[in-house]
Amino acid sequence: MLSTVIRAQRANVFKAFTRSVSSQQQLISKHVSEVDPEMHRILESERSRQKNSITLIASENFTSKAVMDLLGSEMQNKYSEGYPGQRYYGGNQFIDQAESLCQKRALELYGLDPEKWGVNVQALAGAPANLYTYSAIMNVGDRLMGLDLPHGGHLSHGYQLASGTKISFVSKYFQSMPYELDPATGIIDYETLSKTSKLFRPKVIVAGTSAYSRLLDYKKFKQISEECGAYLMSDMAHISGLVAAGVIPSPFEYSDIVTTTTHKSLRGPRGAMIFYRKGLKKTTKKGKEIYYDLDNKINFSVFPGHQGGPGNHTISALAVALKQASTEEFKQYQQQIVSNAKVLAQKLIDLGFKLVSEGTDNHLILIDLSNFGIDGARLETLLEIINISANKNTIPTDKSALFPSGLRIGTPAMTTRQFGPAEFEKVAEFLSKAVKLSIALKSREETSTNTAKAHLAAFKKLCSENEEVKQLAKEVADFAGQYPVPGDL
Template sequence: MATFKETPFNGLKSLEEHDPELFDLIEQEKSRQWRSLELIASENFTSKAVMDCLGSALTNKYSEGLPHARYYGGNEVVDQVEILCQTRALEAYGLDPTEWGVNVQPYSGSPANFAVYTALLRPHDRIMGLDLPSGGHLTHGFYTYSKKENTRKAVSATSVYFESLPYRVHPETGYIDYDQLERDAGLFKPALIIAGGSAYPREYDYPRFRQIADANGCLLMMDMAHISGLVATGEAASPFKYCDVVTTTTHKSLRGPRAGLIFFRRDSRDFETRINQAVFPALQGGPHEHQIAGVATQLKEVATDDFKLYAKQVKANAVAIANKLSSMGYKIATGGTENHLILWDLKPCNITGSKFEKVCDAVSITLNKNCVPGDHSAITPGGVRIGTPALTTRRFGEADFEQVAMFLHETLQIALKLQDQSGPKLKDFLPLLESSPEIKELRKRVHSFATTFPMPGFDPATMKYKNADGPEHLID
């Protein structure tokens, strides 16, 4: 038997050598991304530079605490990485470091939001966020009520530990009903109002939010996760003039790795200490410095003229696909968009968002079912959400998104035909997708179209599955 020092492990094998099964799955995912039309509004394609950070030696290091105040040794380089990220984050949004600070350690957006609540609220304090069926986010306090069981169900930890009263969009216009928010806040007296959402296609009225918050003595937080890249480039209004705290993810319109940021005002309320201590040690352990490095290098890109042009194109593409679908008689919530996403109301077409999402998956178009104005439940959404950041990264312009709209139109027509055959039940509908020749033919055309565009982050020419071979779902 060999001694320990005679064993062959040296940690230098490639993934392909060490674990071919997992390597194969990653290659399949590369092929899926390259061949598909990615329309999920919360997704994007990050750069090779960011991926290099994520796979770097920084993943080895524990760095609990803050720069120059760590609980372990050996952080002299990591401290520089984190300080660089903090500096670039403040610069990206034009913030004065004497007035604003930032914590770059949250693992993602949801932990960032909960860290703010932990820092600034007490258990059972009252909060108001945009209702999930109105385009809000789970972490803004969503809960449900079951008539059958006569129970109120907390869906996220936010609604477990805090008392939530949501505000909503107007069911006819699709715009946030600020009058309702003002009226209800006057009665509910929340400790915190949360602006922002995950499926709202319009600008936020920050002065009105601030007015309502001041009238009720509460804090105002903005979750700008979806629009952070637009805010950084001036393509969306900035919340920083009006809000006490601003949170964001870094992987949506900002196009970085999956992580989170918390910006806080530096004033007599000492948000800095309270938020830093909520992130660690209250909620997290050691920060993921490889992620923080990825955020830092992406923030360098955000400062470039190229990224400013990208953000402008994201908005132009959203308008283009909205206008094209509208021109074909389809209903777009709020009548259009002012940011990176649209909500397509499918109720007039007599098909659910859930069914349409499945058919889109079958033809390699990726989007998500979503509530639209007038819906009451996130379980049975009446539409889909369509976003432009990912395909804009792949250099799609307005004319290309008009073609995407045509693919979506064709997909819907197929879906309606299949629904006529299957009836209303999803379980009867799904088996028809596998045998439909129309779906196979459309998927082939989607693949042919998508693969004519560049793919950031990795070179399709080096992929294992770059031709029409491999697993069934990769074959044209």
């Protein structure tokens, strides 16, 4: 009798377990539209926004369908702390193959000899990649020089206010001194950099920008770095696709280290790479050979120094993007990016816009709005409402990053969506209309307080209620929606 009861209990437990396993299997096998309708609606809304708007943010792009295939693949399920052949977990034989392939393609794309260059592809993003690099070759308190943020630099190159407040923690860990643009030309002031670097004696000079529309003179940077005994680290995050295609000069000939993100003009997934020199560095006057020792330092700084396991789905997707970047079609795409930027810049000038440095040599344009009497924050707000994404940006004369006088725009994303010269001339006309509307609406602002936040909120309310703004929003959406995004059938 007792055995019969036990058998029945066991049978019920087994049935319950079977039902539980079946339910779990169903849950993890469903698409997001079934599992989480709320999140699915947000996803569909973002897809629609991207399709029916004009993306002018210079650091954004539309990656390929093949890259997206890997980002949502089984490669993300694996933990793989360490490096190929030296993992702390088992089961990484195919992960090793993917990472090694990614490294091989990265070196090949930029024409680098693997005996003289190495590359780390595990850094999660560009700003961390820069921090990992500094940490590999500098001690806390060592000195760093990068382009000043209001002059077109990036936070990860070090930035602090005149008051001494350290906005970037890079400036908290290391002593940073900026170099600047020549205010008369809008071009990097190499002469002053040469003088100040000899006095400041930095350990690293960063040749890199975030809102600079001209070519960098890497030869000058190298000469300046050698004269003050600094490493030359080039951050080509914005221009890595242009460099890969050979449409602008490469930093590799003159640099000790080159960092880059992978999702901007390179059109890959959101990740980063750190390239570093290997082998002989120099021979002293006495004939002593000095060799680079960056390999172990940089790899150790990435893991275990700052990160745990890498994103294997991202690394695998990057390998695909690097293969695509080696094609003739990609080179033509990069040439079109630069051509479109020049067309857009000239049309803006014709429409009365003032540009920092009066033009562009690459993928981006920095507009100086000061002659219109409107700021970048208000214009960005109105542009978002009319389905154009761009970003407010400081220019060299600015005191505030929240209400700067600049607007940064770029051509990579919409060139991916098949915009050519005619389309970018149309974009310039949309921007001109937006500026005129912004000026008119700013004059009608009413607020009970004098805070910048209150003024921007009042401006946004006026924009959302204005019929001309609504009509322009529809015009932009109808125009943009005609052009494909990757994955469209």
